[in-house]
Amino acid sequence: MKITAADTIVTSPGRNFVTLRITTEDGITGLGDGTLNGRELAVASYLSDHVAPLLIGRDAARIEDTWQYLYRGAYWRRGPVTMAAVAAVDTALWDIKAKAAGMPLYQLLGGASRTGALAYGHASGRDVPEILDSVRAHLAQGYRAIRIQSGIPGLDSVYGVAASGAGGGDRYDYEPARRSGDGPPRPVEEVWDTRAYLRHVPRVFEAVRAEFGPELPLLHDGHHRMTPIQAARLGKDLEPYDLFWLEDATPAEDPTALRLVRQHTTTPLAIGEVFNSPHDYGVLLSERLIDYVRSAVTHVGGVTAMRKLLDLAALYGIKSGIHGPTDISPVGMAAALHLDLAVHNFGIQEYMRHSAGTLEVFRTSYRFGEGLLHPSDQPGLGVELDETAAARFPYAPAYLPVNRLTDGTVHDW
Ligand SMILES: [Mg+2]
CATH class of the missing domain: 3.20.20.120 (Enolase-like C-terminal domain)
Structure with missing residues (x-):
């Protein structure tokens, strides 16, 4: 079950979301969430520029191996951008595996x-x-x-x-x-x-x-x-x-x-x-x-x-x-x-x-x-992405607030 496509979809129906859609040679698709609130495009670039090219031709059934390949293979481990990207791939592969089995993922x-x-x-x-x-x-x-x-x-x-x-x-x-x-x-x-x-x-x-x-x-x-x-x-x-x-x-x-x-x-x-x-x-x-x-x-x-x-x-x-x-x-x-x-x-x-x-x-x-x-x-996961609807909501920059104490000192938000 080779992977033939890995597409990153950024959509903003009121707020921004980054979604990875992986497609296999037999036409099964899986979705993964890579949304990192306020830093969405960093994950989108990580996925489309650095991860998607590595997925093409890989066996979609090898979830653990792909997780380790992306985690250890990057050398630079952890961090919110990297791990959101790894999560998007991993979740999409579990969606595919469960769809291929004809079962909800929890089974x-x-x-x-x-x-x-x-x-x-x-x-x-x-x-x-x-x-x-x-x-x-x-x-x-x-x-x-x-x-x-x-x-x-x-x-x-x-x-x-x-x-x-x-x-x-x-x-x-x-x-x-x-x-x-x-x-x-x-x-x-x-x-x-x-x-x-x-x-x-x-x-x-x-x-x-x-x-x-x-x-x-x-x-x-x-x-x-x-x-x-x-x-x-x-x-x-x-x-x-x-x-x-x-x-x-x-x-x-x-x-x-x-x-x-x-x-x-x-x-x-x-x-x-x-x-x-x-x-x-x-x-x-x-x-x-x-x-x-x-x-x-x-x-x-x-x-x-x-x-x-x-x-x-x-x-x-x-x-x-x-x-x-x-x-x-x-x-x-x-x-x-x-x-x-x-x-x-x-x-x-x-x-x-x-x-x-x-x-x-x-x-x-x-x-x-x-x-x-x-x-x-x-x-699978039981969620489908309507790409036509997604295209109607283009990315819009948005930030979480910054917090200051009453004397102006930056504090944890
Ligand atoms: Mg909390």
Whole structure:
């Protein structure tokens, strides 16, 4: 089953996506997601200039060998651009293998371990009444687990908080990567105050628990903005509200920072969305410093790398919490859902609904109901790309925001 074509498709139905489509000599096609939010064209070039020529003539069935060939063969290993490209190839080859077998991918991964994957949605608001409304709206949509992000008094905009009422669409839509207006594209700059945040967030969770009771699983994302001792304090302050997890408490480059956080709090911890290799998890798994692995299939090196990572985590009793914001394309989301259904140590799946424009380009078959996601039983990943629709949405430069402290110092966004 030789590979005859490997095409990189960049499309922007409201936000940018990089998709690799691999075609075999017998006409089977597979899709892989290589989207790297804000740096999309670097992955597109890596794929079309440096990877696609190597794929032509290779046996599409040799997934592990191709992964090792691209990973070790480049000499320059890891990094977000390289690993998103490797992930795109790997995911497309798994799509092809499952289509050739006439099975949904989860069957090749060992079959279903559950009936569906518990999904969490993103509730947010500028103040407590808006947050309570947002939680109610998510419960009405069927979510059974909810992430809570809040505006902070004195700050104009905060990560994870939807611009309520803006744009005339769903008032809970949230898209941090902003396209340029007039002039050259520049990231929006936001202002941040960690002390104000630490004072406010426990009050928010107190209000949410008082309104919705003790059972609803609640999550929160710290977005890598705290020092270890600040994160330790927040974890302690949130213990009365029984979080499902506190995510990205400290900057991701130093996993050992979580040792100090762990010593001070029993709030469960999750991290990994900006990691780009299973190797990034070394001490986090072996010292049991986290409870959930947060990588995206798209950014950790594909289905092959994610399966190995989750199997290693399982040996330490650590569960999955695969990254699933809207900058993971429906192709990357479908790959996550097949893993969610198959692995024993599934924890929860992040699920932000894609826009109508995105779902026009990517024809999905996965389904959401009663709080659970299912990848569908179509052969392969169960996602098709409508190339005509994709061509109607050309690439548009967009950047994630840059963050500064109140004195102007650049801080983690
Ligand atoms: Mg996060």
